[in-house]
Amino acid sequence: MKLSAHSQQPIGVFDSGVGGLxxxxxxxxxxxxxxxxxxxxxxxxxxxxxxxxxxxKYSMQIIGYLRQHPVxxxxxxxxxxxxxxxxxxxxxxxxxxxxxxxxxxAIKSSLNKRIGLLGTRATLLSQSYQKKIKTLDPSAKVxxxxxxxxxxxxxxxxxxxxxxxxxxxxxxxxxxxxxVDTIILGCTHYPILKKAIxxxxxxSITLIESGEALSLWIKETMDQGALAQNTSxxxxxxxxxxxxxxxxxxxxxxxxxLDVTDFSSKNILYRMVDLSG
Amino acid sequence: MKLSAHSQQPIGVFDSGVGGLxxxxxxxxxxxxxxxxxxxxxxxxxxxxxxxxxxxKYSMQIIGYLRQHPVxxxxxxxxxxxxxxxxxxxxxxxxxxxxxxxxxxAIKSSLNKRIGLLGTRATLLSQSYQKKIKTLDPSAKVxxxxxxxxxxxxxxxxxxxxxxxxxxxxxxxxxxxxxVDTIILGCTHYPILKKAIxxxxxxSITLIESGEALSLWIKETMDQGALAQNTSxxxxxxxxxxxxxxxxxxxxxxxxxLDVTDFSSKNILYRMVDLSG
Numbered sequence: 258m259k260l261s262a263h264s265q266q267p268i269g270v271f272d273s274g275v276g277g278l279x280x281x282x283x284x285x286x287x288x289x290x291x292x293x294x295x296x297x298x299x300x301x302x303x304x305x306x307x308x309x310x311x312x313x314k315y316s317m318q319i320i321g322y323l324r325q326h327p328v329x330x331x332x333x334x335x336x337x338x339x340x341x342x343x344x345x346x347x348x349x350x351x352x353x354x355x356x357x358x359x360x361x362x363a364i365k366s367s368l369n370k371r372i373g374l375l376g377t378r379a380t381l382l383s384q385s386y387q388k389k390i391k392t393l394d395p396s397a398k399v400x401x402x403x404x405x406x407x408x409x410x411x412x413x414x415x416x417x418x419x420x421x422x423x424x425x426x427x428x429x430x431x432x433x434x435x436x437v438d439t440i441i442l443g444c445t446h447y448p449i450l451k452k453a454i455x456x457x458x459x460x461s462i463t464l465i466e467s468g469e470a471l472s473l474w475i476k477e478t479m480d481q482g483a484l485a486q487n488t489s490x491x492x493x494x495x496x497x498x499x500x501x502x503x504x505x506x507x508x509x510x511x512x513x514x515l516d517v518t519d520f521s522s523k524n525i526l527y528r529m530v531d532l533s534g
Numbered sequence: 535m536k537l538s539a540h541s542q543q544p545i546g547v548f549d550s551g552v553g554g555l556x557x558x559x560x561x562x563x564x565x566x567x568x569x570x571x572x573x574x575x576x577x578x579x580x581x582x583x584x585x586x587x588x589x590x591k592y593s594m595q596i597i598g599y600l601r602q603h604p605v606x607x608x609x610x611x612x613x614x615x616x617x618x619x620x621x622x623x624x625x626x627x628x629x630x631x632x633x634x635x636x637x638x639x640a641i642k643s644s645l646n647k648r649i650g651l652l653g654t655r656a657t658l659l660s661q662s663y664q665k666k667i668k669t670l671d672p673s674a675k676v677x678x679x680x681x682x683x684x685x686x687x688x689x690x691x692x693x694x695x696x697x698x699x700x701x702x703x704x705x706x707x708x709x710x711x712x713x714v715d716t717i718i719l720g721c722t723h724y725p726i727l728k729k730a731i732x733x734x735x736x737x738s739i740t741l742i743e744s745g746e747a748l749s750l751w752i753k754e755t756m757d758q759g760a761l762a763q764n765t766s767x768x769x770x771x772x773x774x775x776x777x778x779x780x781x782x783x784x785x786x787x788x789x790x791x792l793d794v795t796d797f798s799s800k801n802i803l804y805r806m807v808d809l810s811g
Contacts, residue, residue, distance in 0.1 A: 300588050301578050306689070311577050311779045314810075378783075406697070409686040412583070420683070420704070423697055502588045506655075533591075533810075 264485035267292035267497070268475075269328035271319045274302040274412060275507065276446035277334030278514040280355065281496075283468030284332070285515075288475070289491040294326055298532075300501035303408045304337040305377025305444065312379060313341045318532055320347060330484050332471065336376055336444045340383035351484050358470030359441050360389040366463045367439040370397040373432035373462075375454075376443030378403045386443060400435045404428045404444070411446040414510060417453070425453045433458070441465045449514065496525045503529040541762035544569035544774070545752075546605035548596045551579040551689060552784065553723035554611030555791040557632065558773075560745030561609070562792075565752070566768040571603055574788075575809075577778035580685045581614040582654025582721065589656060590618045595809055597624060607761050609748065613653055613721045617660035628761050635747030636718050637666040643740045644716040647674040650709035650739075652731075653720030655680045663720060677712045681705045681721070688723040691787060694730070702730045710735070718742045726791065773802045780806040 268288075270281050274297050281295050296319055298304075304312050316338040323331055330351045333339045339354035346352055363372045374386050381401045390397050406424045415421050432440060440462055442448055448466050455464060478484045498520070500507055508520075508527060517523050545565075547558050551574050558572050573596055575581075581589050593615040600608055607628045610616045616631035623629055640649045651663050658678045667674050683701045692698050709717060717739055719725055725743050732741060755761045775797070777784055785797075785804060794800050 300584060306783070307577060307779050308781045405690050406683075406686055409683055413682050420697065420700055423700060427697070502584050504585045506583070 263329065264487045265292065265489060266327055266329040267294045267495070269294050269296065269323035269326065269331040270334045271296040271298070271323065271331070271338070272335040272445055273297070273304040273337065274299050274408075274446070275510045275514060276408070276411065276444060276449070278511055279445050279448040279466070280332065280334035280468045280471065282515050283466075284472060284475075285496065287472040290487045290489060290494060292487065292495045294323065294328060294497040295499065296323060296530075297498070297500040297507070299504075299507055300532075302412075303377070304335060305379050305408060306405065307379060309341055309379070309383065312337055316342050320352075322530075322532065324348060324350070330475075330478075334445050336380045336467075340380045340385035343385065351478050353471060353474060353478075355445065355467035355471060356385045356389055358474050359443065359465055359467040360386055360393055362465045362467070362470040363439050363441050364390060364393050364397060366465060367397070369436065369438050370394065371435060371437045372397060372399050373429075373435070373437035373440035374399050374401045374443050375404050375407070375428060375432075375440060375447060376401065377408065378405060380443055386441065400432055400437055402428050402432055404447070407444065407450060408446045411449040412510070414513065416449060421450055421453045422456070425450065425457045429454065429457045437462070439463045439465060442467075494524060496523065498525060498527045499530045500527075501530060501532055540606065541764045542569065542766060543604055543606040544571045544772070546571050546573065546600035546603060546608040547611045548573040548575070548600065548608070548615070549612040549722055550574070550581040550614065551576050551685075551723070552787045552791060553685070553688065553721060553726070555788055556722050556725040556743070557609065557611035557745045557748065559792050560743075561749060561752075562773065564749040567764045567766060567771060569764065569772045571600065571605060571774040572776065573600060573807075574775070574777040574784070576784055577809075579689075580654070581612060582656050582685060583682065584656060586618055586656070586660065589614055593619050597629075599807075599809065601625060601627070607752075607755075611722050613744075614656045617657045617662035620662065628755050630748060630751060630755075632722065632744035632748060633662045633666055635751050636720065636742055636744040637663055637670060639742045639744070639747040640716050640718050641667060641670050641674060643742060644674070646713065646715050647671065648712060648714045649674060649676050650706075650712070650714035650717035651676050651678045651720050652681050652684070652705060652709075652717060652724060653678065654685070655682060657720055663718065677709055677714055679705050679709055681724070684721065684727055685723045688726040689787070691790065693726060698727055698730045699733070702727065702734045706731065706734045714739070716740045716742060719744075771801060773800065775802060775804045776807045777804075778807060778809055
């Protein structure tokens, strides 16, 4: 595979809103020399309740935008979008999704091969995790549960709240009855609510986030020579955050998720973009 | 005012999603001879968490689409969009919003002139109700409460559910402490959750829905000669429902809100449209 992009070009990361920032945070920690550009489609979120055609159209518009940025690789940090775009390369640059690494990590973690999957309605309907896990281990059983209220609860920042506890109880109880030992947080918003989810699931259940496993996949791709690693100083690393709808609410949540007091302290730039023109 | 449209042209009604169908239902009952076209922007909902610029841009795109349909009047059956487009006419056709009639009905209902307002974050920030009510009665006091979880709860159809009860308690309790005697359901999704809201508010509080007051405003406009009334037989009345994102979920909720078993029984046609061209 010929490298089609320069090592100093950023890695593009996109999501429908703030959820993918949980993935960006993990990637920033694992790859301190890499530049990143994050794209949150907040003007059209959420994706998880929309049709496959609409999700695919929006994803392709964002991938097109990031290609022109230009980026050297694209991470689809949104399970819903990942479920509808699982090609490994697009126009010669690597395209990472969160289904593949999440599935691998779940298989590795589960002892009884009974795996719970929390996701949006669209992710569950796409059967993307179920198909991927069956390919990796035909004996594994996946029990899916749609969690349509988790995204608005996370977007509202209701991290430690009785409403979130009630929703978590409702969504996780059926999985516990199926005796799962591992639960995939199949939406990048869900790690924001991890504490409430773990409280209901109990300490013996392993929760799978895709960020860690995704970092490993990126490393493998670099080792195979299909993605150039940036070797510039980490002090000069730049992170750009873009969103299609602005507002203080988004920026405040972004600060909270990335765990920084202000963007400038980490060389992070924020700006709003308009995809429609 | 010269009538610029034909009486048999439909009245356009739009909302970000299914919420405006509560208004359409009331209008269909009040105006059995009128044709309607409903536009739900489900591919980009919700509007209530988005910025004023984005809300205005989306609303103008939909108004432009309905103008070309063509329609003889437009009802903005979305409080968030209404808050950002309050012109009474657009290119010579009447443009109705839900702020004006809701405010009038609240003033008429309230004895102590302490009025509660439930709405989206965007509607509250716009101060549209507060300004309109102050114009109608400078002595009235408005107490606002943002209810960001009501739209996802309604879109999920969780009408009779402990999660909705918990959210209702959280949002309405502060208004009861302010001794309001009237509460405006300042989002067309909220009538879907009316039972839970009334349960917390108690029987002595009047809940204001905009549909009824809006019908009266339409009647006044017809009486003034600024909108032609359709006098064709009600048996031939047509209702067209359009949405930017399809899916069974939307159609099932639409049937539930309009209280019909199937669209054809009421001469209702459904189709998906793509605003992006």
